[in-house]
Amino acid sequence: MSNKNYYPLMADIVKASRVVQEVAHTAPLLKNMNLSAKYQSNIHLKREDLQLVRSYKIRGAFNKISSLTKENLAKGIVCASAGNHAQGVAYSCQKLKCFGSIYMPETTPRQKIKQVKMFGGEFVEVFLTGDTFDDASSKAIADAKESGKTFIHPFDDPKTIEGQGTIGLEILQQYSEPIDYLVLPIGGGGLASGVGAWFKEFSPNTKIIGVEPEGAPSMKLALDNKCNLALENIDRFVDGAAVQKVGDYTWKVCEKVLDDILVVPEGLICSTILRLYNEDAIVAEPAGVMSIAALELMSDKLEGKNVVCVLSGSNNDITRMEEIKERSLLYEGLKHYFIVRFPQRSGALKEFVTDVLDTGDDITHFEYYKKSSREKGPAVIGIEVQKSEGLKRLKERMKDRNFIFEYLNDKTDLFQFIV
Structure with a gap:
């Protein structure tokens, strides 16, 4: 199947939901009282930060690795990640007893590196290389070609997309009222592709909003130009969403399912992290709160609406909090x-x-x-x-x-x- 023709099948997302039950629980969908009062609406957060690996990435990683043959599992797998996908892959390797080589940027927060090693144990080896996800990805792909291992892409793979799409299935099972807005973070586009496709099929009146950091709006670049181009430079601060180029699969799916795409300043993301911590005792990472930060840019549309935001991850290194506070103060x-x-x-x-x-x-x-x-x-x-x-x-x-x-x-x- 060529990239331009791929679109997630609902049957494959249903199948994936049965597979990922082995490693991911149905994350709660909780109304947030502070946000609902602020925007005079019903704001619900899909708490993927409460997964075992503290992000939704376990879904796509496990769905992909579980689909490999015994022969491919025996050869081992390789992946590249800024952190959350690596943790999902590491835990999947330990669960399925296959060896994984994990390439991460040298700029990855130490907390995420430590978690990867903890989840993978004896089944993973971590290699730090380059400054960005794209640098690490180049090394990982070269390793896969040379060694014969299977490369587990963090977003641009049908099995990964379908694994992330199980979040959409869960949301519509959990929320009985019509949903006016679904707000989804975008890094490489796997989450937005899978969840967006499910909503387009089963909740077609919901407006699906994708959100990217101002320093790395690679999906917006692709959609605006109708071509999957790469950004020359990116701000690496929102490490979980800082990619220079989105997927060849994902941008074509997002072109069909997204109603709008918003770009949020890193300073606003930092203010949102601090507000969630101070008001709701929620510890979230920069990429994890992008959908919530975007509410500020949508405030004139939200009164009386039912809104779901995916809180996608909580792997935040405490040593970054001073920088987060600084960026927030500058933005404010x-x-x-x-x-x-x-x-x-x-x-x-x-x-x-x-x-x-x-x-x-x-x-x-x-x-x-x-x-x-x-x-x-x-x-x-x-x-x-x-x-x-x-x-x-x-x-x-x-x-x-x-x-x-x-x-x-x-x-x-x-x-x-x-x-």
């Missing part, structure tokens, strides 16, 4: 960086603290540009304000008191270098 307009040249007078630094900063403002970063002439040389200063409107007043007070400054937040290259 609450964190600002400046290069400040202090006036050539005694006590200028004290004056800055007492007369320039407003009540509640906090200096969170301070570093002299030079080691000499302190209080008279330039300094990089990070200031956290209480409200986004505080930036205007902060700049005005610096000007009034003759502090020469350069605002860094909107100078991307300089900002990233210094901060």
Whole structure:
């Protein structure tokens, strides 16, 4: 079957649902009171973060590996992943007693690497290579060709797509009311293809919304150009969805099933992670909350609607929380960086603290540009304000008191270098 003709068969998704029962439970579909109140609607979260491997990826991985012949299982399998697919493959290898070689980017959070090794045990070996999923994938495919092992694609394989499609089957069994919007995260497109196909068949009036991170909108690129193109550069922050090119199978299926595709800023994703943690005690990873973050971009359409968001994963490394908080504050307009040249007078630094900063403002970063002439040389200063409107007043007070400054937040290259 050629790529352009493939479309998931409902019978194959039903078959997959019986297969994945061995490793994945029916994740709860829970109404979220905070989100429902905020958007004046009925927001339900499909909690795939509660699977044993803490993401939905176990479904597609196990469905694919289970379909292999005994001969192919004996030769072993190989995969590439930024984390969640690797964990699904690792657990499947241990369950089916087959050996797996797992290639992961060197940038993969340590927590995910540790989990892969734990789930796979003696049946997997992990290789760290390259900076992105695509780098790791190239190495894994080369290994498969050379060794004769079967390559288990994280998204661009019919069996994987059908395994992820079992989520759609479950949602419609769990939710008795008509669903107005189904919001799905997109990395390579396997989840959106499988679940979207099931909904198009059995809930055709539901609007299916795909969501990508602003730093890696590869599905939007493919759909806008009607051709599966690769992004030249991507932001790797949303590691579970940072792919340069979506699947040849998946983009064609998504072209048929998606009603819209939204691109969410990484800062909004970070704010959503923190809000879920603080309000609902839900620990989620960046890719896991993309569908929930997208609600902010849909807010004018949601009143009175029934909405389902797939919360796709919770494999978040706690060491990333400082970066997540920083990105959130920058996005919300609450964190600002400046290069400040202090006036050539005694006590200028004290004056800055007492007369320039407003009540509640906090200096969170301070570093002299030079080691000499302190209080008279330039300094990089990070200031956290209480409200986004505080930036205007902060700049005005610096000007009034003759502090020469350069605002860094909107100078991307300089900002990233210094901060």
